[in-house]
Amino acid sequence: MSRSMVTLDANEAAAYIAHHVSEVIAIYPITPSSAMGEWADQWSAENKKNIWGTTPLVVEMQSEGGAAGAVHGALQTGSLTTTFTASQGLMLMLPNMYKIAGELTATVFHIAARALAAQALSIFGDHQDVMAARATGWALLCSNSVQEAMDLALIAHAATLKARVPILHFFDGFRTSSEVMKIEQLDEDDMRFMIDDELVRAHRARALSPDNPFMRGAAQNPDVYFQARETVNPFYARMPQIIQDTMNQFAARVGRQYHLFDYVGAPDAERVMVIMGSGGEVAQEAVEFMHARGDKVGVLKVHLYRPFSVEHFMAALPKTAQKIAVLDRTKEPGSAGEPLYQDVVTALMESADGARPMPRVIGGRYGLASKEFTPAMVKGVFDELKKPNPKNHFTIGIHDDVSHTSLPYDPHFSTEDPATTRAIFYGLGADGTVGANKNSIKIIGDETALYAQGYFVYDSKKSGSTTTSHLRFGPKPIHSSYLIRSANFVACHQFNFLERFEMLHVADHGAIFLLNSPFAPDAVWERLPRSVQQTIVEKQLKLYVIDAYKVARETGMGGRINTVMQTCFFAISGVLPRAEAIAAIKHSIEKTYGKRGKVVVEKNFAAVDATLANLYEVQVPTNVTSAFDLRPPVAAGAPAFVQNVTAEIIAGRGDALPVSALPVDGTYPSGTAKWEKRNIALEIPVWDKDICIQCGKCVFVCPHATIRAKVYDPQCLDGAPETFKHVPARWKEFEGLRYTLQVSPEDCTGCTLCVEVCPVKNKSETRLKALNMMPQPPIRARENENWAFFSRLPEMDREKVNLHLVKDSQLLEPLFEFSGACSGCGETPYLRLITQLFGERAYVANATGCSSIYGGNLPTTPWTHNDAGRGPAWSNSLFEDNAEFGLGFRLTLDKRLEFARELLPQFASVVGQELVDGILNAAQDTEAELLKQRGRVQALKEKLEALITQSPNVPIAETARHLCSIADIFVKKTVWIVGGDGWAYDIGYGGLDHVLASGRNVNIIVLDTEVYSNTGGQMSKSTPRGAVAKFAAGGKATAKKDLAMLAISYGSIYVARVAMGASDTQTIRALLEAEAYDGPSLIIAYSHCIAHGYDMAHGLDQQKAAVASGYWPLFRYDPRLAAQDKNPLQLDSKAPTLPLEKYVYNETRYTMLKQSNEAAAEKLLALGKKDVAARWKLYETLAQTNGKDGK
């Protein structure tokens, strides 16, 4: 039987099976498993059928907890049901999983196994999540590769029906879930062969039905619970053999034979490694290599981890094994050993019969959060096993200089097959490199007999992010589940990367180096950094250059050089004959872009055709001539931690940091983003001081806080650089002072929002404004100098500004700067503004999502502090609990203030009654009052400290120490709870509602992008009707939840809906009022987003259109007004004037529905218009009623 070969990743492979053998699928996005749900949703949207000829019903839930509940319900009513998740998502499913297993329910959950949030969140792969689920009573079945993910997914679905034990089918997050591999695809007949329809009907027959009523889900007392719990034992006892039988059944048809434990290596191995997951593939490669050289080594790859079959384990383990190393990709602090290790030890102990000596067993950890695991590390472990007393409870792959757990290994040990082409591509996210490489893999996978593998690494930035693609092609199956460390092809798609980080260390001797160069072949050598020249000469690399941007520009490809570079790769790598390769690229272009229109295909064809004429081999000189080299990752003036740790991470050397370099509890200094000069803007705004009206709007909208204004004394200009610009400040109050608007050239992302918002036009040349974009490189050095001088100018005296005015507020120092958010981000200006207004006394609780990633993903954080050392105290707990987490902050502050107020009067005689009264009765509504209070608290602390110093042992000294430690609480603090709509509308809504109802003084800001932005655009309950999103491919059919109105219904909550692009003054007013309100406040902030599908430079115009169309009415609801018998609801925008279509059809999320299903788009637009009209009428009516009598 011939099955097709396909090139895909494990997420797609597992989802492919799951969708074919399920009836109901409940999903919720979480990295790295989101793609499984997305595939399932897409296939159902395309009406793809399962093996019984019906389209599975896919439903997105509000959380993984919700998904598990829905799955449980669907299972109990007899549907074949599945879901997909990872990490914290799996944690939220645990309660239901106990129930599902306890009720002996047949189901499979597919898991892209991922780290858990501990000292920090990590999206990357390990087994912490599945190991935390090992007590639930589920079988744990592990796939080690993409092929296995498809095969074992089917085996799992077949076996669970036989065994009635639910199965967690898992594979390594990212390494396997996102590794693109050429595999054999099972077909529907295979699935029908494996799935027994009698068992499907038996599953249905066990379900709840009023036609056959019974109850399930009882509560049991001490008399019977225990016995009832023991009833399931036979099912677990049978389970391993059922799975093995199912594997045998699969092998009989498909030919691939799996075992619960698969052994590879010397039959008479003395040293054996036990491992599970993609590490098993790596170990296999290393073992085969070592065994071929005579080492008696082997690896036992675990597939079925639970139920752990001692019998099968012992049968699979070579009897000759004398030393065993068990590797766990998880950490269980405080345990006697990690779980797999403990199970292996137990198995050996229980099987000890005295007939053969007990093998020596050591256990260790590897690969946490996708830490690389290589054949060299496998070799290191085997070398350790050779020692008479090998180290137990070791780690491999890190340098542990604290607990000294790490094993040494030789990083140069390599098992790469010389017959395999190994290629690495360094690109920018925006240049299309990854997409092109995915295409290349498919081309090679489809067009040749070669095996192909692709793995893609991204940095953590959302703007200007770098990507690294690792591609292998070869005649033999590829087990190399690790990054390429020796490449015979290296491509650098961005010239400026050469001076940013080292890349040729991975090049083999004689390798090809393809460089996208703006410089001609005869001029490029002198432009290469010295160390790059040196490596090229030493390794005798073959250097090819192309000006890909020129080719792309001339063929209408804009900044997308993907097709050009892909053509170069095929032209010079020799993977395919050149003509064949070009034809294949064109065929692939048609497949990929055909449905976007023939002009798109044609421009890509043109790019292919124009490429070869522009590709040159450079005659490499024998001499190293360059006088410059790689730039240091951070400036010399950075603090020690930044120099020693942050800089290493920035430089890509984080893997080499020893354990001792890292904080023990996840605590990192704030204010580090300023050291990471990313230089990603090709153009930056330049100030025309002569026409600027100093309105501050540019500073107000800047998502990255890279354009700033200061007003200062002219005397401060002493020593100013020659090109430093300044003009008289246009404030009556600041007469005689100077004004400067300055851009940080290396932090600016070039988003142009500041230029777009600038209201001034040059009277003689109207295309010019008071800010105009100009190329960055020629002015970088000059503006850096100006920025440095500007930064040293004194910050504005907070007492002197009117916070309600945009112009004034934008003179205040931002304490959120240079984030890695998308260029032109619609969220970050709100956060920056909050820090300008309240930053030095703010606590920030940040829900997981975009804002926690650009806010807290290493290496740096944009949250910073002022010269006095004060700034936002920021933390991220989880996705679902953020409102409660922030409330916890408030509870501490409230309790602490109460305690401090209780303590303070006891010191009246020491510090003076006047100071006590002053502190206790201080008004703190204005900046001046806050400043005074700070002075009083400072005085109090000094007096208390004097008391403690003078009389350290008097009883009251202890109380003074307490008061001293909490006295800062007397200066008013503010709590901000920050998150996106996925949190506020969906997963965190229950908590949000409770916190709003608590009456406590917290300020909640919802950065509403109307979609799960961080995980790639899945629908939330905030997604508007008619918009396309993942899980809403047909356009969202229902209207957006009116979260504001739900909050207003309490009557005691300050609620505002704002859009900074539509009204900056209303935004400021709402923030100030919310903060001043002594109770819960909710601000829903329109945040334009990359997931809306339009140029974010027009984000502000689009916000205006949202308001003008009535889609996003601006208002404030202030309960304080009701107390004054006024109407608490104030509408801040006018009745709709713009037709809704003029707003929505500027965005791809709406137009793509129009272009794919016009009838549906028209219907949803009509309903959307009704929504707008009805909501406006409701708001208008409410705003017009008299607050006093409610009429």
Place this chain on the structure above:
Amino acid sequence: MLDLTTTYLGLALKNPLVPSSSPLMQQVDDIKRLEDAGAAAVALHSLFEEQIARESFALDHYLNYGSESFTEAISYFPQMLGYNRGAEGYLEHIAKVKQAVQIPVIGSLNGFSTGGWIEYAREIQQAGADALELNVYYVAADPAQTSQAIEQMYLDLVREVVKSVTVPVAVKLPHFFTAFANFAQRIAWAGADGLVLFNRFYQPDFDLESLEVVPSLTLSHSNELRLRLQWVAMVYGRVEADLAVTGGVHSAEDVLKCMMAGANVAMMTSVLLERGIPYLGALLESVKAWMNDHEYESIAQMRGSMSYKNVAQPAAFERANYMRVLQAYEPRFDRNP
């Protein structure tokens, strides 16, 4: 019994009223109502090749925008099975209109590449259009481009399209030609079955507050008719092509003038947008009433009666306004020597 029939592009029409390209053409129901109100044919809105291309590029750009850049969000949109990225929507519309109405349906095309003109012309024909109008909407903004080159471009285009279809082809032209009569003749020789006079261009306005150029297209006025009348009258009977007037036809009188100038049909849009579809019926009734009052028997009878060829003083069409003004003063010189 009045005979209102006319022919246009070889199509026998029951009267000379033809609604032209406008938003009214986008809804099949509206076209049906136009037929019911008495329209003799419809000229559909244009298929804009450039717009299709731009929308394709935009879709491609924004589906790529931000993708493959960030670990957790490899893309931001679901993949759709397909998009209406070619002319499918327009072609389906033609087919639907053809099913819904009995009157002839004229497809309209605005291309921007030679390949595009030919391909889409064929597709419009295949979709069932009875005739094709080439909407050559070209703003000659390049100082390096000569009038000769532009005229040649038009001629080549007409020749290519006419070769590639079998349905009659009309060409909608702007009036910006130095020697329009000659150019009209050459267009006809290139194979055009009809000329549609004249295209109206967007005329940008300035917003003095924002200092921005604001593109605007206002509805036409009756006074715009005169330019059309003049040129229809000038070429009637002298150029071998049917003639249609478009732009400024607002009243029964306007329709009658078009006919007398020599047009085969009078096309209208603005007045129907302003006054609604039923106005077409009223207009037709007024035409009839006028013809009855003035004892005309047929449209054919009046067609071209006031053309350059047939008027008493053809020089009136040739003189510029300046000359007429001077003439107006002549008697005074006579009286006061």
